[in-house]
Amino acid sequence: MKGYDRITRKVPRKSCYYSVQMRTIAIFSLTLLFLCPVLAQPQDQVNADAAAAMKVGNFDKAAKLYKKLTKAEPNNAEAWYQLSLAYLADKKDEKAADALEKATGISSKEPRYWRTFASVLISLDRIAQAEMAAKKLIGLQPNVADSYFFYAFISILKEEFLTAETQIEKMIALNPSSPDPYFLRGSLYLRQVPDGRYQHRAETLQKADAAFQRYTELNKNGPLGAYLREQIAAVQWFANFYNKRGDNTPKDSGQSPAEPGTKLAVKKAKAPNYTREAKETGLSGVVLLLVAFRADGTIGPVLVLRGLGNGLTEKAVEAAKQIKFNPVIKNDVPVDSVRQVEYSFSVY
Incomplete structure (x- = not known):
């Protein structure tokens, strides 16, 4: 899911995952600075140089400088946190x-650290650890709506839908104007689309559409990326497709309902490429897509039902859009059809 994109992108949007917001680290107290200016100045300069490197996008240099700072002050939690942001940006x-494990070990009561830690652990598919970090964040800020975001997201990944809905309801109760719980609710419904016959899918997609529409209404002042716009449009297309076709066709038959005809024939399908980031982290798993095969022989909307991080979802969508096929024929006429398409990624 950009993820966290990905509809699984939500993890990246709300986490501090790609944030490069810098903060001045208080290295010594004012008294120590006054008494020992010669000792204090070098570390202040290192921190300032690292912040400057982050600002201009030189993340490798920033990481080296923050690493130097952590060696000089191994118990400086903020230095470890800023080092993590430099690594994330890179x-x-x-x-x-x-x-982040160092930062949270030194200072276990800083919500920023746990929020970013949960996001990173999700991107690495270390779900058990991510859940622990998400629960720690809730414990630190039980009255902050955003604190429940990651636990809800993880519950969706684990298909613990009742738990996810409970967290979503808490978010809405704490902050009714927040768009985030509605994004999560839409993602929750998408996770349930693979189950059931056509009519059930239509109803589930309609619920997802309503949730995403509410999200866009509440997110008027925020950016709505092209990827998300595409996914919302795909939700609407598939909801309409299933709604018109009733409840008399088994799921993924590849054939138009209730009438005989030729099945969908795939002529050529390429395997998606593995991203460098996914290889480096050893990320494996499955991306599940809902793909429209149009009557004119072109690929229509592609909806992400289950995604992966590190760019794998995007690679799967790219591969699906390149499928070559002969469309379903009904009464000697080509018609639109829908299939679930699954791509497996493994580093082995």
């Missing part, structure tokens, strides 16, 4: 997770 999630 797409080094494993190293970021290590830095």
Whole structure:
């Protein structure tokens, strides 16, 4: 899911995952600075240089400088946290997770650390650890709506839908104007689309559409990326497709309902490419898509039902859009049809 994209992108949007917001680290107290300016100045300069490097996008240099700072002050939790942000910006999630483990170990009561830690662990598919971090965040900020985001998201990934809905309801109760719970609710419904016959799918997709529409209404001042716009449009297309076809066709038959005809014939399908980031983190899993095969022989909307991080969902969508096929024929006329398409990723 950009993820966290990905509809699984939600993890990245609300987490501090790609944030490069910098904060000045208080290295010594004012008294120590006054008494020992020679000792204090070098570390202040390192921190300032690291912040400057982050600002201009030189993440490798920033990471080296923050690493230097953590060596000089190994118990400086904020330095470890800033190091994690530099690693994240440089797409080094494993190293970021290590830095965040240090930061949370030194300062276990800082919500920012746990929020970012949960996001990174999800991207690494370390779900059990991510759930622990998400629950820790809730414990620190039980009255903050955003605190429940990651636990709800993880519950959706684990298909613990009742738990996810409970967290979503808490978010709405704490902040009725927040768009985030409605994004989560839409994602929850999409996770349930693979189950059931056509009419059940139509109803589930309509619920997802309503949730996403509410999300866009509440998110008027925020950016709505092209990927999300495409997914919302796909939800509407598939809901309409299933709604018109009733409840008399088994799921994924590849054939128009209730009438004889030729089945969908795939002529050519390429395997998706593995991303460098996914290889480095050892991420494996399955991306499940709902794909429209149009009567004119072109691929229509592609809806992500289950995604993966590190760009694998996007690679799967790209591969699906390149499928070559002969459409379903009904009464000697080509017609639209829908199939679930699954792509498996493994580093082995």
